[in-house]
Amino acid sequence: MRILVIDDVYVIELGVARAVEGDKHVVVGVRNPEELRRRLAWDKDFQLALVDLDYGRAVQESGLAALEVLSSQNIPSVIHTVDGEDNRTLFLLAAFEFFPQTVAVLSKHSGDEPLHQIVDALKRGYSPSRALSQRYRPARGRSSLLSELVGRPEDLPVWQALARHTKLSLVAKAVNRSQRSVSDFLAKRQPVIARFQYEFMERPMPPEPSGSERNKPLLEVCGFARFHSQFFFDPDVRRLAEQCW
Numbered sequence: 001m002r003i004l005v006i007d008d009v010y011v012i013e014l015g016v017a018r019a020v021e022g023d024k025h026v027v028v029g030v031r032n033p034e035e036l037r038r039r040l041a042w043d044k045d046f047q048l049a050l051v052d053l054d055y056g057r058a059v060q061e062s063g064l065a066a067l068e069v070l071s072s073q074n075i076p077s078v079i080h081t082v083d084g085e086d087n088r089t090l091f092l093l094a095a096f097e098f099f100p101q102t103v104a105v106l107s108k109h110s111g112d113e114p115l116h117q118i119v120d121a122l123k124r125g126y127s128p129s130r131a132l133s134q135r136y137r138p139a140r141g142r143s144s145l146l147s148e149l150v151g152r153p154e155d156l157p158v159w160q161a162l163a164r165h166t167k168l169s170l171v172a173k174a175v176n177r178s179q180r181s182v183s184d185f186l187a188k189r190q191p192v193i194a195r196f197q198y199e200f201m202e203r204p205m206p207p208e209p210s211g212s213e214r215n216k217p218l219l220e221v222c223g224f225a226r227f228h229s230q231f232f233f234d235p236d237v238r239r240l241a242e243q244c245w
Contacts, residue, residue, distance in 0.1 A: 001023075001025045001026070001047045001048060001119060001122070001123055002025070002026045002027075002028065002045055002046045002047055002048075003016065003020065003025055003026065003027045003028070003046065003047070003048045003049070003050065003119070004028055004029070004030065004036070004039075004046045004048070004049040004050070004070075004075070005027060005028070005029040005030075005049075005050045005080075006029075006030055006031075006032070006033070006036050006049060006050065006051050006052060006063070006066045007029065007031070007050070007052040007055075007080065008031050008032060008052065008054075008055040008056050008059070009052075010029065010031075012052070012080070012108060013027060013029030015108075016050060016115070019112040019115050019116070020115065020116070020119060023116075023119070025119065028043075028046070031055065032055040032059045032061065032066075033055075033059075033061045033063075033065040033066040033069060034059075034061070036066055036069050036070075037069055040069065040073055044073055044075075046073075046075050047075070047076065047122060047123075048075070048076050048077075048078065048118070048119065048122055049066075049070050049075050049076070049077045049078070050077075050078050050080040050106070051063050051066045051067055051070070051077050051078065051079050051080055052066075052080055052081075053079065053081060053085075053088050053091050053092075053095075054088070054230075060235060061235075061236060062091060062234050062236050062237075063079065063091065063095070064091065064094060064095060064098065064099075064234070064236040064237065064240060065236045067079075067095055067098075067099045067102060068098075068099070068236075068240070071099050071101060076101075076103050076122055077099070077101075077102050077103065078102070078103055078104045078105070078106050078118060078128075079092060079095055079102060079104070079105045079106070080106050080108055081105060081106070081107055081108065082107070082108050082109070083107050083108075083109050086200070086201055086227075087227055087228055087230065087231075089196075089200050089201075089228075090146065090149075090228050090231040091231055091234075092105060092136045093136055093144065093145060093146040094146060094231070094237060094240070095136070096133065096136045096137045096138065097138060097144055097146050097147070097244075098240045098244055100137070100138075102133065103118070103122075103127060103128050103132075103133070104118055104128045104129075104132035104133045105132060105133050105136060106118065106132065114132070117129070118132070135199070135200075145192060145195065145196055145199070147245070148189075148192045149189060149192050149193070149196070150241065150245075151245070152241070152245055153238060153241040153242045153245065155185075156232055156237070156238055156241065157174075157175050158171070158175050158177070158182065158185055159225050159232040160174075160225075160229075160232050160233055161174035161175050162221055162222050162225035162226075163222070163225040163226045163229040163232060163233075165222070166218065166219060166222045168182060168183065168218055171218075186217045186218055186221050187217060189217075189221055190217035190220060190221060193220065193221065193224050
């Protein structure tokens with residue numbers, strides 16, 4: 001099997017090569033989505049790709065762009081992450097929202113055995129265990145957390161304004177909306193953020209807000225927007241949202 005590693009850190013490629021060297025697999029590395037496109041222009045014979053989500057400040061594209069390229073070539077993809085990157089969780093949700101054929105999420109700290117299991121399953125013509133990605137996949141018959149947070153491309157500028165400002169009037173001015181409209185946006189997103197933090201960040205579900213607190217979600221939503229600002233400002237997110245939603 002020929003395995004692609006899309007990662008800006010060369011040591012990760014070496015680690016994957018070491019992990020599978022006893023099985024005579026061939027590992028090829030590229031550093032970012034643009035290098036991936038150039039490689040696949042003349043060499044498409046790969047049976048698996050391990051995809052990092054971030055390629056450093058010098059590269060504007062994210063792992064979503066790499067997944068898009070791999071999807072167009074029908075190359076099975078595994079998202080290869082670092083433990084504790086909570087600010088990448090929205091990217092993980094987006095990966096399975098926009099590219100449901102992505103086969104798994106694999107931690108770079110998980111050791112060799114999970115990688116061997118994925119490689120062995122694909123080699124035998126099976127899909128890897130859905131347990132390796134289930135928590136990030138949209139539930140059947142239900143709207144996804146990501147679509148509830150964003151919903152439509154026009155919501156992304158609101159999130160960007162919330163990442164920059166903590167005053168309702170400034171947010172409303174930045175997106176040319178009324179303060180009432182922004183308040184409604186906040187009220188709808190606050191419970192979704194609570195669910196997100198419960199499911200992915202192991203925080204307890206907060207109690208229902210009292211009457212005096214019900215209309216004060218601004219700082220909480222602003223904090224969420226700032227923590228995930230790389231996602232909300234990502235050009236690949238905007239482009240894919242416009243294509244898919």
